Amino acid sequence: MVSVSRPAGRRFARLRLSGEAVAWLQALPMGLVFGLFFLLPLALVVMVSFWDYNEYEMIPAFSGRGYSDTFEGCLAQLPDLCTILRTYAKTVKLCFLVWLFTLGIGFTVAYFLAFHVKSKTWQIGLTLLCTIPFWTSNVIRMIAWIPLLGRNGLVNQALTGLRLTPQPVEWLLFSEFSVVLSLVHLFTFFMVVPIFNSMIRIDRSLIEAAYDGGATALQTLVNVVIPLSKPGIVIGSIFVITIVMGDFITVGVMGGQQIASAGKIIETRLNALQFPAAAANAVILLGFTLMIIFLLSKLVDIRKEL
Amino acid sequence: MVWGRPVAFYALAAFFAAYVLFLYGPMIAIFVLSFQGPQGGLTFPMNGVSLFWFEKLFAGGGIVNIGAAFRRSLLLGAVVMILTVVISVCSGLAFRKRFRGSAALFYVAVASLIVPSIITSLGIALEFRILDDGIKKFGPDWLAADHTTWMGLFTSGLGAHLTWTLPFGLLIMFAIFNRFNPSYEEAARDQGATAWQGFRYVVLPLILPSVVGIGLFGFTLSWDEIARSSQAIGEVNTLPLELQGLTTTVTRPDVYALGTLTSAVSFVVILAALAGIRLLQRRTSRSARDAVAGPAR
Numbered sequence: 001m002v003s004v005s006r007p008a009g010r011r012f013a014r015l016r017l018s019g020e021a022v023a024w025l026q027a028l029p030m031g032l033v034f035g036l037f038f039l040l041p042l043a044l045v046v047m048v049s050f051w052d053y054n055e056y057e058m059i060p061a062f063s064g065r066g067y068s069d070t071f072e073g074c075l076a077q078l079p080d081l082c083t084i085l086r087t088y089a090k091t092v093k094l095c096f097l098v099w100l101f102t103l104g105i106g107f108t109v110a111y112f113l114a115f116h117v118k119s120k121t122w123q124i125g126l127t128l129l130c131t132i133p134f135w136t137s138n139v140i141r142m143i144a145w146i147p148l149l150g151r152n153g154l155v156n157q158a159l160t161g162l163r164l165t166p167q168p169v170e171w172l173l174f175s176e177f178s179v180v181l182s183l184v185h186l187f188t189f190f191m192v193v194p195i196f197n198s199m200i201r202i203d204r205s206l207i208e209a210a211y212d213g214g215a216t217a218l219q220t221l222v223n224v225v226i227p228l229s230k231p232g233i234v235i236g237s238i239f240v241i242t243i244v245m246g247d248f249i250t251v252g253v254m255g256g257q258q259i260a261s262a263g264k265i266i267e268t269r270l271n272a273l274q275f276p277a278a279a280a281n282a283v284i285l286l287g288f289t290l291m292i293i294f295l296l297s298k299l300v301d302i303r304k305e306l
Numbered sequence: 307m308v309w310g311r312p313v314a315f316y317a318l319a320a321f322f323a324a325y326v327l328f329l330y331g332p333m334i335a336i337f338v339l340s341f342q343g344p345q346g347g348l349t350f351p352m353n354g355v356s357l358f359w360f361e362k363l364f365a366g367g368g369i370v371n372i373g374a375a376f377r378r379s380l381l382l383g384a385v386v387m388i389l390t391v392v393i394s395v396c397s398g399l400a401f402r403k404r405f406r407g408s409a410a411l412f413y414v415a416v417a418s419l420i421v422p423s424i425i426t427s428l429g430i431a432l433e434f435r436i437l438d439d440g441i442k443k444f445g446p447d448w449l450a451a452d453h454t455t456w457m458g459l460f461t462s463g464l465g466a467h468l469t470w471t472l473p474f475g476l477l478i479m480f481a482i483f484n485r486f487n488p489s490y491e492e493a494a495r496d497q498g499a500t501a502w503q504g505f506r507y508v509v510l511p512l513i514l515p516s517v518v519g520i521g522l523f524g525f526t527l528s529w530d531e532i533a534r535s536s537q538a539i540g541e542v543n544t545l546p547l548e549l550q551g552l553t554t555t556v557t558r559p560d561v562y563a564l565g566t567l568t569s570a571v572s573f574v575v576i577l578a579a580l581a582g583i584r585l586l587q588r589r590t591s592r593s594a595r596d597a598v599a600g601p602a603r
Contacts, residue, residue: 019403022501026400029393030472031411037465038418041429048432058435109325112318126322133329135572137530139549140565144332147339152349154335185328217314238420246422249532253553263424270537275432282425289422 045286049279058275066280084265088288091262094176094251095244098183102240103233105184106191110232111225113192114199115207127196134189142182142253149173149181174256182254183244190243191236198232199225234299241296245289262288337569340562348559359563372548372564379545380571382459382467383528389464390471390524391517398479399505412476419473423533426469430538434462457540466534471524478523482516511590515583522579526572 052063074082081089109130117123133141148154149172156168171177202225210220226233248263262285269278339346343354363372401408418426434457441453456462486509494508510517532546539547545568552561 020405023400023403023405023408026396027405027408027411030397030415030476031407033393033465033468033472034411034414034418037430037462038421038426038469039414041426041433042421043429044432044436045425045429048436105325108318108321112322116315116318129326130329132573132576133333135526135530135576136333136569137532137546137549137565137572139532139546139553140336140569141333143553143561143565144336147335147349148332150349152347154350157350185332188325242420242422246424246533248424249536249550253550257554263422266424266428267536270428270431275435278428279432282428285422286425289420293420 042286045279045282048276049283051276051279053274053276056273063276066274066276066278069274069277070280070284083260084284087260087265088262090260091245094180094183094261095241097180098187098244099237099240101180101184102188102191103237105188106236107195107229107233109188110192110195110199110229114196114202115225130189130192138186138249139253141186142250145178145182145185145254146173149178174254174258176255176259178254179251179259182250183247186250187240187243190239191233194235194239195229195232198229202228230299234296238293238296241292242289245292246285333569336562337566339559340566342559342562346559348562359558359560360567362560363563363567372545375543375545375548376567378459378542379529382463382544383525385460385464386467386471386528387521387524389468390475391521393468393472394475394479394520395513395517397476398483401476401480402483415473415476418469423470424536427466427534427537430462430466430534431457434538455540457538459539459542459544462538462540463535463544466538467528467531470531470534471527474523474527475520478516478520482513486513511593515586515590518579518582518586522576525575529568529572529575 048058049066050062050064052059052061052065070084071082074085113123113126117126146153150156151168151170151173153172155172159165160168206224206228207220210224215223246263248261248267251259251261251264252267262281266278266281266285269275269281335350338352339348339350340359341355341357342352342359343356344358346353397411401412434455438453438455438457441456442450444450445453490508490512491504494504499507530546531544532550535544535547543551549561549564549568552564
């Protein structure tokens with residue numbers, strides 16, 4: 001055998017690891033990062049949500065206080081909604097509005113790019129044009145509305161200048177309106193990309209067949225394009241809905257720190273150093289979000305769509 | 307057809323133009339307003355044109371120490387970028403083979419992307435808090451005596467950022483290898499190349515433009531990250547966190563100047579990355595042409 005004459009070190013270097021062992025070694029760093037900074041933290045959130053706490057620290061003893069404090073008065077106040085349920089109702093409402101607008105705008109933009117822009121160069125160029133703002137800090141894209149929507153902003157200057165309103169409109173900024181506007185501004189692109197990705201794969205002959213068969217443009221849209229874009233619509237929806245459900249920054253900055261949301265409760269509890277209560281709220285939010293994702297993912301296989 | 311294009315095209319084009327205006331309008335407003343004169347306010351009209359607010363930013367008066375936060379964010383972004391590229395490429399290669407647990411790892415990565423950031427951030431904060439408490443109580447004396455916390459920019463902060471950038475990196479790697487033609491690599495192997503040589507001289511040059519894209523994602527996602535950093539960054543703040551803190555007390559255009567500055571950094575990085583990608587693509591296609599034409603004589 002040839003290998004006998006080789007020095008030992010050389011033979012070691014020649015040692016062939018099985019394909020699966022190599023794959024494991026290659027996947028190990030990513031597995032470690034997610035294990036240490038995602039899975040373990042999630043497990044700790046669940047664990048700490050059942051701990052006790054006092055004014056300044058958490059106490060490692062089993063307690064349902066995090067949850068009972070969160071749902072305090074929920075039964076007593078019926079039929080009125082208690083704070084937590086009111087907050088979730090408001091968050092769901094914001095979420096629904098943002099989803100509706102991002103879907104409407106995102107679908108239309110994706111439809112234009114996929115079916116009406118014929119040249120590949122233009123397609124890439126216009127997509128890039130939509131991408132650029134995505135690389136800027138979200139906070140900057142939020143405060144960018146101040147000079148437009150503020151009390152002395154451009155919109156109010158125009159309204160009062162044209163004598164449409166006697167005095168500046170107050171609800172434009174630091175209101176639910178500005179929160180929704182800002183979220184739509186920030187996240188519509190997350191709808192555009194997956195929907196465009198689905199649309200670009202639609203076989204053009206299907207659409208021609210629909211037209212040849214006598215379908216109107218609207219019928220083709222409803223019966224051919226929308227069903228075939230469904231995977232993109234679902235993925236985009238998952239993105240937007242989970243972001244908005246957990247958001248506390250946009251709601252904070254654009255709501256003038258006055259609007260409560262599911263994510264904002266967690267932040268408030270954290271600022272008060274009530275870690276178990278914050279964790280309990282995180283578990284509730286996580287359960288709620290996972291339920292939405294589960295329902296949506298019933299509609300599509302994510303891994304096939306990449 | 308007289309018009310050349312259907313009416314629907316013009317309607318949709320107008321809609322698209324409105325969307326682009328909606329995207330850019332507000333940002334352009336603050337870029338312009340950051341050049342306000344010293345007497346200028348937060349809204350139009352402009353009260354003279356100057357670099358006054360940028361100078362004020364660097365002088366450090368009024369606003370918290372921006373220079374230090376700027377350097378911290380830049381350094382963290384660079385480290386996140388390098389780790390994101392290396393780890394994503396490694397695991398991208400792993401996913402080309404079959405291995406047990408691959409489905410689980412994929413779903414964990416997707417979950418990391420869509421679990422609300424505040425929950426991940428809270429979890430990491432709890433992890434380090436419990437770790438620190440454990441060391442103080444049970445650690446050996448030399449460690450426990452003056453232990454305060456291990457939470458910091460390059461421990462918990464770095465981890466938090468990686469849970470955000472790695473899923474993007476992995477998804478890009480999936481997209482790359484779904485469209486990758488393995489015959490080049492097989493040809494190299496037939497010629498006797500080892501697995502490493504096949505990767506280094508065949509696969510890597512082919513995927514390099516997309517790998518630069520992963521780096522671009524890694525840096526900019528980290529550079530603008532707030533939600534995951536918010537609870538897990540420790541004592542010091544990154545630039546976007548400082549910026550977020552300033553929004554509650556914003557009364558003068560210096561916050562616009564800061565916004566313009568951070569955006570400028572993002573744009574410089576994007577342009578550099580795009581230029582790099584173009585250069586690499588040109589080089590790949592040139593060497594492909596040379597290979598077809600045969601060696602130069």
